[in-house]
Amino acid sequence: MQKQLFRFERLMINRQAGLFHNIRYFPQVMKLYIKYLRHLEDDFSMFSERSLEGMVEFIERVTPHFYLVLADNEVCGFFCLEHLIGSAKQIHSAEVVTCFNKKYWGTFTKYAARAFQDFCFEELGLKKLKALVYPQNSRVKAILRVCGFKREACLRAETRKNGRFQDIEIYSVINNKEDLCN
Numbered sequence: 001m002q003k004q005l006f007r008f009e010r011l012m013i014n015r016q017a018g019l020f021h022n023i024r025y026f027p028q029v030m031k032l033y034i035k036y037l038r039h040l041e042d043d044f045s046m047f048s049e050r051s052l053e054g055m056v057e058f059i060e061r062v063t064p065h066f067y068l069v070l071a072d073n074e075v076c077g078f079f080c081l082e083h084l085i086g087s088a089k090q091i092h093s094a095e096v097v098t099c100f101n102k103k104y105w106g107t108f109t110k111y112a113a114r115a116f117q118d119f120c121f122e123e124l125g126l127k128k129l130k131a132l133v134y135p136q137n138s139r140v141k142a143i144l145r146v147c148g149f150k151r152e153a154c155l156r157a158e159t160r161k162n163g164r165f166q167d168i169e170i171y172s173v174i175n176n177k178e179d180l181c182n
Contacts, residue, residue: 006071006112008119011078012063013056025068028075030055036099039137042159042166065094067119069104069112076104079116083130093128094120098140105139113143121175130172134161141171149173 011029012021033040033055059066065081077100086092096116100109120126131149133140149171157165 006069008067009070010064011066011068013060014063025075029078032099032101042161076101091126094126095130110143110146113147117147128172128174133169135167135169144171
């Protein structure tokens with residue numbers, strides 16, 4: 001599988017400005033998110049599988065940083081950036097959230113993740129990407145390691161999932177094309 005077999009396109013929703021871009025893919029995104037909701041959300045999530053409005057609000061909140069991964073006009077998955085740190089002129093860091101259709105897991109997601117990381121560093125100028133992962137999510141942790149992410153911390157009992165305490169691990173990668181302070 002080569003990188004050029006897929007492409008990134010923004011999905012944007014801004015109801016106040018009347019901005020809707022690639023909205024035709026919204027049903028595929030919604031279906032994908034609902035399918036993997038149990039892996040993505042904790043007990044405090046304001047989104048429920050029956051909440052179309054919740055998904056619209058989420059995409060609107062992260063617009064313009066919701067990126068579809070498309071192959072032959074099929075939504076393979078998505079990446080989005082949230083909790084941005086920096087200014088309107090320069091984003092320093094962001095948390096990356098992702099979800100992929102199971103048929104694209106494996107080599108495809110590794111290529112897509114690496115390409116998205118390169119896009120964030122080269123096109124958006126980010127200096128650092130972070131990911132928050134449930135410790136039991138070995139697939140995502142493997143992809144993060146392939147992309148050079150390092151485990152920074154484990155937040156013990158950070159949230160609740162299915163009524164039980166849930167740890168969250170933080171992984172990050174720094175754009176190594178710049179000199180870093182130690």
